[in-house]
Amino acid sequence: MKVLAASAIAAVAVIIAARPKAYASGASLFAQNCAVCHQPNGHGLPGFYPPLADTVGAYVRTAAGRAYLVHVVSFGMTGAIMSHGVQYNGLMQSWSQLSDADLAAVLNHVLTDFNSRLLPAGFKPYTAAEVASLRARHLSLGQVHAERAMVLDASHGAGSIAPMRAH
């Protein structure tokens, strides 16, 4: 009886493992696709992979920043950036293979679990529909890099996106 139960559990485990695209949650999506570079705690590797923790939550304070965050994950980015006073000049591939719902889930995980201190009051999580409309028009890696700079410049003086600037 015990043996039967164990093999039934093993069979279920095999079925789950055979469906890599069916992510249980934003957290498992992050673990499988993002943690290798940005690290499981989202702190990144200084000089190589920028932190996502205690930084990107500030973007969702403006509509332009909210759009950038979807764009950078959808389309990737390359070019020099500063984050928490450290320079990065790498390349992130596009994650266009992630569905709108998966992209919303992974961003919501990064925001609510790694950036709770920076979120604006009344923060609304991304929905699949919002992601779909924001990623409808394709941007190149370089255009996303320019968009990041624009978002940071626009908030200059307001201090709202300070973590991403040199300081």
Ligand code: HEC
């Ligand atoms: C192979 C390594 C790698 C993986 C995997 C990766 N990234 Fe990145 N990511 C980078 C690099 C490098 C940059 C900075 C690119 C540059 O210097 O222009 C970056 C930048 C970012 C930024 C912009 C940060 C900022 O300060 O504006 C976000 C957001 C982001 N990644 C989210 C993700 C998410 C979500 C995933 C998983 C779906 C992911 N990344 C997977 C390497 C990676």
